[in-house]
Amino acid sequence: MTSTVVIDKAAPSRPVQLRSMSRDRAWALKWSYFFLTLFAIFSLVPPLYMVITSLKTSAEISAATNPWWVYHPTLSNYVELLTSNQFLTFFRNSALVSIFVVTITMLISVPAAFALARMRFWGSATLATGVFLTYLIPETLLFLPLFKMFAAFGELTGIQLINKWYVLLIIYPTLTVPFCTWIMIGYFASIPKELDEAAIIDGASWFQTLTRIFIPVAMPGLIAATIFAFTVSWAQFLYPLVFTTSTDQLVLPVGIVTTLIKGDVFAWGQIMTGALLGAAPPLIIYAFLMDYYIAGLTAGATKG
């Protein structure tokens, strides 16, 4: 009996290093929330400030009152923008460019990625890397030669593409196609080889394998690529600034900046409103596709 007591007393004298998993996790969770809150504040304050400013009149914006509070809320900025033909033209141009660019991008990069990922041909691996490398060339480096090219093309053929919104349909894919192809190569490569072999034995052609097996199975990747292409087209600033100048050819980001800043007069209320309205479509698309995207991620396992 005595010896048992001695052991019992000795045990707690050891330095206790026992911390349960749940306490560890709770600690990690606290820090994650701390940083998440920090980042949320960091990224959400600017849009909030935009909302506040968009609800003010020009007079209130320039008045020396608390900038974080709206004393006389008004929707006049929204009404003015949404009833101005100019703004609606920018919006239409942006929408047309983005929808067409997304379509063109997908039509090129999905078959390209399929070919590079699955049809083993001479140099396909090098070509796949090459495709990605082209994405690494910044647009600031490309816009001058591209402009010269289109100018020369106009002189040679008489077809004037510069200062037409649809010139962007040719230019944007230079940004979107390489990256989307790269994403899709990754997704297609993750599909087990046996799946296309099964399809081939079932009698599917390459095209049928792509459309009936690969595209449905790689839907999450396809959506990721679509979101990327749309975001790039919608937010692109440098190329439309260079290639389009007439007011009726401008897309939203350029249109807002060029028409609402008159010399040194900034129509801040309308700029903020325009920017907010311009940010809405990507947000809506994200919100709509995200559910599908996440549902797609959890489905489609081939092995148990």
Add this chain to the structure above:
Amino acid sequence: MADVTLRKVVKKYDDVLAVRGIDLDIADHEFVVLVGPSGCGKSTTLRMIAGLEDITDGDIMIGGDIVNDVPPKDRDIAMVFQNYALYPHMTVAENMSFGLRLKRYPKAEIKTRIDEAARMLDIVELVDRKPKQLSGGQRQRVAMGRAIVRNPKVFLFDEPLSNLDAKLRVQMRIEIKKVHQKVRTTTVYVTHDQVEAMTLADRVVVMNHGRIEQIGTPNELYHKPATKFVASFIGSPAMNFIPCRLEESGGKLHVRITDRLAFPLPPARAARYQSVSRTDRLLLGLRPEHITEASAHPEPGVENFDTVLDVTEPMGMETLIYFALEGAQICGRVNPNAGAVDGGPLRLAVDLNNMHLLNEGTGAVI
């Protein structure tokens, strides 16, 4: 339904010879299993029959027609893959009917075939589910169903059971055998598991290093192996190989293992090995079941000897015993009541009527 013939088929990847010119005749309705260790060329051979790999040289014939340059879809074959390769976005019924839909079969016909296959495989209630809602065994059934509905000339199985746990594997093995008994389609089945090969096959093809070592029925391979590789690959626990040589003593041919241990050969064996050189380095091949506990009245050709056991493994219906002989670890099978204990002495009997004699250098069975 068709026979399959391979004539001097070679497959070369860059500089590596994966298949070194094999000849194989598979009869109509036959169930042939290609078995061998990984890298022996068995999967490559199957994939060449399927048309998923080009052949470097030789001819492959299905139903008498050379199909060397025929694309897989026109070979009228169906294949079951190791990881099932079910289309994850399609239901079981859609998976099974995909090939038929591509060939534009009438809807009613497709439905009849799916119903029939689903009933045969006992997956009727699963036809509307997606693959991810199925267990491994169920997925394997669907993969087989996809092959059956096509009603092909040849079934090709590429290690279909290796993703399943041991118990399910035994169950699915029986299912595959039942299906073959019903549909009687010519089947080529690849596995590295010799038990699967033995239990399923009409004939087993043992492959090693891109060559065929031996073709035969499961019993032929087990009882009359042609090479040391086949002898050691087929059977579990594997055959024992004991270094030995032949010697004449007292007018009888003996197989001598150590200075103190030699067994006289039974007359039939003695006659067979009479011409073997007495100086050749040989191996005595004995299956574990031919090394048993000694009985009071040994039969002719059965010789007793004493040994000390290293380890025993009680299996229930029998006990596996391990002991060392001439540097080789020897495995035997004794009755659980034979009194085998770890480290204990035991009098054993070897049945030389079932012995094999191999040339140590060439590995050939004499």
